[in-house]
Amino acid sequence: GAVVSQHPSWVICKSGTSVKIECRSLDFQATTMFWYRQFPKQSLMLMATSNEGSKATYEQGVEKDKFLINHASLTLSTLTVTSAHPEDSSFYICSARGEREASYEQYFGPGTRLTVT
Amino acid sequence: GQNIDQPTEMTATEGAIVQINCTYQTSGFNGLFWYQQHAGEAPTFLSYNVLDGLEEKGRFSSFLSRSKGYSYLLLKELQMKDSASYLCAALDSNYQLIWGAGTKLIIKP
Numbered sequence: 001g002a003v004v005s006q007h008p009s010w011v012i013c014k015s016g017t018s019v020k021i022e023c024r025s026l027d028f029q030a031t032t033m034f035w036y037r038q039f040p041k042q043s044l045m046l047m048a049t050s051n052e053g054s055k056a057t058y059e060q061g062v063e064k065d066k067f068l069i070n071h072a073s074l075t076l077s078t079l080t081v082t083s084a085h086p087e088d089s090s091f092y093i094c095s096a097r098g099e100r101e102a103s104y105e106q107y108f109g110p111g112t113r114l115t116v117t
Numbered sequence: 118g119q120n121i122d123q124p125t126e127m128t129a130t131e132g133a134i135v136q137i138n139c140t141y142q143t144s145g146f147n148g149l150f151w152y153q154q155h156a157g158e159a160p161t162f163l164s165y166n167v168l169d170g171l172e173e174k175g176r177f178s179s180f181l182s183r184s185k186g187y188s189y190l191l192l193k194e195l196q197m198k199d200s201a202s203y204l205c206a207a208l209d210s211n212y213q214l215i216w217g218a219g220t221k222l223i224i225k226p
Contacts, residue, residue, distance in 0.1 A: 043204065043218040044160070093159050104147065104212050108159040 003027055004096050006109030013084055013116055020080045021112045023094030029074040030096035034106060035067075038091045050077055084116045119143045121217035123205050128223045129195055137190045137203050137220045145210020151179055151190045152204040154219065160204055163190065192222075200224045 003026040013019050023033060032051050036044045048064075050056035050071035058064045068080040077096075081088055091113050095106040120142045129135040141149065148167035152160035166172055166181035166188060178191040190203055205217040 044216050046214075046216070049213070091157075104208055105150070105162055105165060106214065108161070111157075111159045113157075 002098075002105075002107045004030075004094065004107045004109040006094055006112050008112060009110060010113040011115070013114070015085055015116055016083055018080055018082045019084055019114060020078055021092055021094070021114075023077045023079070023096065023109050025075045025096040025098070025107070028096075028098045028107075030077070030098055031074065032097045033071055033077040034095045034097070035069060035077075035079050036093045036095065038093060038111075044093065047079075081114065084114070086116045089114055089116045119207075119209060119215045121205055121207060121215055123203075123217040123220045125218070126221045126223065128225060129192075131195055131197060131224055131226050133195050134191065134193050135195060135222065137192075137205075137222065139188045139190070139205035139217060141186050141188070141205070141207040141215070141217075143207045143209040143215055146183065147208040147210065147212055149179075149181055149188045150204075150206045150208070150214065151188075152206065154202045154204055156201075163203075195224050197224050197226070 005024045007022045035047045038044050046059050047062045048056040048058045048069050050069050052071050052074050056069035071077040091111050093111040095108045097106050123139045150165050151163040153163050154160040164179035171180045176193045181188045202219040202221050204219045206214045
């Protein structure tokens, strides 16, 4: 159980275009979803936390107008990178947390590798 | 501020034992996680400790000392597939994960 999927697994786009990444919890209800970015050989960097039905909470330095997050249901959250630039090229990973366990474990999706040309 | 410290890189030999240390300073504490991350892949859960002591799970064990703000991950009978980054993360008072930078473990034959 506790499977999280992400789509697409990789995407190449041109500078100035927008890209949407989907994160789904397949077998549990995710009350909270997290979006991370990871550059090569660096650790995870939390971008934002979203709770179903409410606005996402962005970490300091993350532009909310550039990285649009929608958590419309208990099983789906989307991250849209708007007007992408080459410096947005990175590995984007979502994770989901349900409230059924006391451990607050986060279940990670497989990640999306974004390349902006 | 909140901070997680762990070594950047470690090298060990196949079949041996390695211990990866992690120290943490957080606003409140609700447990400590260890995750494994292979290159180009997402992290996978290894262990969660909230009480002091050692938790053993097969070849992997995790230890926690809340009074010292210290944890370690112990890997026994190392296999080549254990080559990966190991991430330490502490759950703070807001139940947010504070991540360490990860320890890259290199296994040599």
